[in-house]
Every structure is written in C-alpha cells, then in structure tokens.
Amino acid sequence: MNKALLGFLKLVGGAVRDLSPIVLVVAFFQIAVLHQPFPNLDSIIVGLVCVILGLAFFIQGLEMGLFPIGEALATAMTRKGSLIGLLAFAFMLGFGTTIAEPALTAVAAEAAEIAGQAGAIDDTSAAKGDYAIGLRVTVAVSVGAALVLGVFRILVGWPIQYFIIGGYILVVIITIFAPPEIIGIAYDTGGVTTSTITVPLVTALGVGLASTIKGRNPMLDGFGLIAFASLTPMIFVMIFGMVA
C-alpha cells in the first residue's frame, strides 16, 4: 500500500473520531429523551459517510493548499518590503471574503426585518434592501479594517491584549448608546463573519508574517487576526444601527 493512501486513511480515522460526539449526542436524545425512531436511516448513513470523507479531504487540502499559500504570501510580501501592498492585501482579503459570506447575507436580511418592525426604517422592501446592503458593507469594511490593524500589530509587535481589552471597553460603551434591537445582531455578527476557508488562510498569513519578520514570535504575534475580525464587526454594526 502506498504512503499517500495510508495517510488519507489516517485522516479518515481522525474524521470518524471528530464526528462521533455528534452521532452519540443525536442518538442519545433521539432514543433516551425524545423516544423517537430514526427516520430514513439509510440517508443518515450516506450523509455521515459524506461528512467523514469531506472532513478528511478538507484537512488534506488544508495542508497542501491553504496553509502553504498563506505562508508563501506572507514571506513574499515581507521580502518585497511593501507595507502598503501588505496592508492593501489584508484589507481586500477581509472585505472580499466577508461581503459574499452567505451567513452574513442571511443575518443582514433578518436585521432589516427587525429594523422595519421596530420603526427604525420605513417598513418597505426597498428601505429594507438598502438597510441590508448597508449592513453587509459595514461588516465587510469592519473585517477589512480588522485585518489591517491585526497585520499592523504583527509588524510592530505590540501585545494583543491592549487592543482586545480596549475593543471590549469600546463595545461596552457603544452598547449603552445603541438601539436595543441592533445589539443581539451586532454581537452575533462577530461570530458569523469568519468562514471555514478564511480562517486557515488568515491564520497561515499571520503565523507566516510572524515567522519571517525578525524579532517576532509566531506564538505571541502570529495568532490574533481572527480575534480582531470578530471584535470590530460588533463595534461597526452598533454604530451603523445608531446612524441608520
């Protein structure tokens, strides 16, 4: 048997381990708590096989594609020494991946619905459409800004806690002034924006930058970009709710 196949089988084994908690929880609640039979068991089994293979492929692809390209970009950018280029890349990566994010589109539509009901905007579909697009652009700009700030932090090597704690204090202050109906949505957008493809890429970029630049420690300086990207949307969305 060749090595690649053996490696893949190991990934499949890992995927089975990662999924077993969900299967156990679902089975326990279905049988012991709800006393329900399993509807169409065959489609569940086919689905589970898809999930396991999918997870194994994803992790293989992660090591082959997403991690190397993120690191290669970080190295190439530092070697070029173009600060503007690097920051522009960070902004575009944040903005570009967020504006098209399906989860965000869904949340923005629901937020417009709430704003219409609360009387913050006219209860017409045109006004709600404008509001939803405004919200999506706001979140995308905030994620772009977060990555710019996060990359800048890696370059200068300032400790992350000052930024994050400062951000928390800002969130708390703005919460006092924000309209109540936007607060739940604003807090949730922080978690929604970072998708499964963006996270590995951004992490590899941060770690790559911190490993290439002299005097930076990848553990201390490489992580944290995602943290910025989940904090700024809360602040920006609440401000959007106050202005709109």
Place this chain on the structure above:
Amino acid sequence: MTDLLAHLMEVTATTLLDVLPIAIILFVFQAFVIRRKPANLKKILIGFLYVLVGLSLFLVGLEEALFPLGKAMAKMLTNPDFLGIATGEPGHWDDYIWVYVFAAAMGFATTIAEPSLIAVSLKAQEVSGGTLRAFELRIAVAFGVAIGVSLGAYRIVSGTPLPYYIMAGYSLVIIQTFMASKSIIPLAYDSGGVTTSTVTVPVVAALGLGLASAIPDRSPLLDGFGLIAFASVFPIVSVLGYDMLIRWIRGRRKQPQKERRA
C-alpha cells in the same frame, strides 16, 4: 441518489462562489504585486481542489444527515407539550432542564467537528513545537461553547438582557488575561471567533429560534439572536482557564521534586 447528486452539485456551486473572491484576490496579488510564480503551484492547486471537494461533501452530508435531526430535536425539546407546560404559560426556568443539557451537549459535539477549529489547532500545535496538543485545545474550546450555549439558552428562557452576560464574560476574560501565560493569549482570543462556523451555527441558531418562538413574550427576531455571541465569548474563558489549569498541575508536580532534592 439522484437527489443527493443534485444537492452535491448545488452545494459545490455555492462553495465555489465562496472560494471565488479569495481565489481572485490571491491571483491578483500573486500576478501584479509579487510577480513570481509560487513554488509547488501544482500541489497548491490540488490542495484547493481538495478543500473545495471536502467542504462540499462535508456540507451535503451535514444537511442530509445531521441538520434535519438536530433542528427537529431543537424544535421538539422546546415544545411546551414535551416540557409539560400548559401552552401560553411561560413555565419556570427549571422546566427547561433538557434544553440546557441539549444545548451543552450539542455545543460541545459540533465544536469538536468544526473544520476551522481543527485548522487553527493544527497550526497552534505546529507553531508551539508540540507543547500544545491540538486535540486538548479543541476540547477546551468545546467546553467553552457548551457552557456558553447552555447559558445562552437560560438567558432566552429567563428573559434577562444579553449585554449583562457578555459583559460578565468580558470581565472574566480581562481578569484571566492578567493571570494566563503570554503565549496562550492570542490563541485564546482567536478561538472565540473560530468556533462558530459551518457546523455549530445552524444547529445553535435553530435552538435559539425554537426557544424564542416557544416561550410566550419572547420575539424570535429579538431574542433568538445572541446564542452565537455566547458561543464566541466563553471559549476564550475556557482556553485561558485550560492554560491556568495546566500550569497549576505542572506547578504541583514540580514542587514535591524540589522538596526531595532539598
């Protein structure tokens, strides 16, 4: 079977659309700013293909097998008939015990399967030179999500304001930041945003909406939100807590040795 294939095609198309902006940005910067072909281009492209295929299969499987069951369960567990509450009555907070248990168990289980968390913890293990174990980190994060989602369900039941809980979570994080080792802090902050993605969000959101629509005087639109926020703050607390716990255990192990030597 044809249904499944049609579904797979549809999801692949959506995933492709998701990857497209990233691919375009990467290409533009590679071609116009860096102006050099990356090494191993072929391998990277195959890797991207694997990510695309893997993510599509993963999503289709979840939508075929787990999401319908998870969502149906969330609905059933929040049903007043199951809970033994007369319809239209708000009920007492402890009538919802199974809801909190389900929230915690599902929060934990979905987080263990979350692909973006696997990615970040693999990277952390690599960068730390193996001193930080990827699987242990994921378990710490999953505990945080379990506590967060369960607490979030209690908040919807009790109708207390969301900002209080989040601010309490922030205060804990700030206090822990002063006590934890420096090297874990950025990773802990990251784990908050990483946890809530492909697997966790749909099930958790269904639970929030189900709860908010089952309890009288709660608006699904206003009170259904907020569970994701809980699931993003509490993993930071649990990862920082994990670091403090490990250092405490190591400290205890070291102490008797010192005494023996003396």
